[in-house]
Amino acid sequence: MAKVVCVLYDDPIDGMPKSYARDDLPKITHYADGQKLPTPKGIDFNPGELLGSVSGELGLRKYLEANGHELIVTSSKDGPDSELEKHLHDAEVVISQPFWPAYLTAERIAKAPKLKLALTAGIGSDHVNLDAAVEHGITVAEVTFCNSISVAEHVVMMIVSQVRNYLPSYDWVNKGGWNIADCVARSYDVEGMHIGTVAAGRIGLAVLRRLKPWDVHLHYFDRHRLPEAVEKELNLTWHDSVEDMVKVCDVVTINAPLHSETLNLFDEKMISKMKRGAYIINTARGKIVDRDAIVRACESGQLAGYAGDVWFPQPAPKDHPWRTMPHHGMTPHISGTSLSAQARYAAGTREILECYFEGRPIRDEYLIVQGGKLAGVGARSYASGDSTKDVDTTPGFRKAN
Ligand code: NAI
Secondary structure, three states: EEEEEEEEEOOOOOOOOOOOOOOOOOEEEEOOOOOOOOOOOOOOOOOOOOOEHHHHHHHHHHHHHHHOOEEEEEOOOOOOHHHHHHHHHHHHHHHHEEEEEEOOHHHHOOOOOOEEEEEEEOOOOOOOHHHHHHHHOOOEEEEEOOHHHHHHHHHHHHHHHHOOOHHHHHHHHHHOOOHHHHHHHHOOOOOEEEEEEEOOOOHHHHHHHHHHHHHOOOEEEEEOOOOHHHHHHEEEEOOOOHHHHHOOOOOOEEEEOOOOOOOOOOOHHHHHOOOOOOOEOOOHHHEEEEEEHHHHHHHHOOEEEEEEOOOOOOHHHHHHEEEEEEOOOOOOOOOOOOHHHHEEEHHHHHHHHHHHOOOOOHHHHHHHEHHHOHHHHHHOOOOOOOOOOOOOOOHHHHHOO
């Protein structure tokens, strides 16, 4: 019998929904590159229900308990008195979500001698110290592709809403105004703009594909160059460095994982190389940009706007400066946890658990670390290192929790 600790975000403040806005989800059988959707032997939830918060339990309880395992579900994740910390000593599996990350630092991994599997119900395993996972022989897996399209849709929404000045205009309506000049004094068309993505993996490529019909000029930088046919189809300009790309772009969207090469990539120096009045859309990870350099750039006009859904730490403290800086379009970390995405990552989490408990191989495309080294997607998209090390020293972190 294994202890499975599952850390999820809190339920809605008014309790779990009694009904939903829509009755069903569109049927999708495979992802854009042909990868199959999750294939668990069964699911114990109705797709379209809220599964990602504590009471939703990712629909896992019936399956785990029927197989004799213990399931602990909690949102209490930070600090020495958290529920997570209490269960670390005998947890065999820790399930976490990037939206509400259970940071598995080296210190925590040292307190979890039985830990075998760190499973991300979503995409992005930077909340796990990958070096420590390698050292302790812990498998790190995530549900690759489960919410990549969800994020790509969010990125396009944010690009268009920033460039057209949607949020301030919506605000004028709520305030009872009809202030057309106030609304349009910062409003432009996306048509004709140069838009570049840092990384063209599952999300980055989906963003490029979705933007193609907008009659824009598309650019990308990635450590893996896309096939020539794709570059031609989308009329892409490839750059051999981020610096080279940002110089020519009106909008830069960041879609790379957080690891040692991308940590703090958009610092003061990088931002100063961008066109004055460019926009940054970051739905990848908060720590890929320098928090305060972004604030200064939004204040000075070097950036016309900044939007995204990823912060550090998460949850972001009440006084996080991105909440109040000018021209931002931030949301909490939601782009990858639409109800549609939840159905996929809950099923993918179940698939990975079934494989783990039945001794069957976990799909290669779900693996980040296995057998003491980066594996699968981890070997292609990550670099070794620790992106959790300042979790305990970041100002405001403890306060927020
Ligand atoms: P992916 O693995 O398909 O693509 C990642 C791409 O990044 C690969 O093409 C890789 O070559 C490239 N890359 C890695 N290091 C790089 C570097 N130093 N410079 C340039 N390119 C680099 O992953 P996917 O699905 O596209 O997701 C990307 C990231 O987006 C995730 O790791 C996660 O951090 C974030 N994400 C955010 C979500 C949200 O809800 N906001 C949800 C899902 C993912």
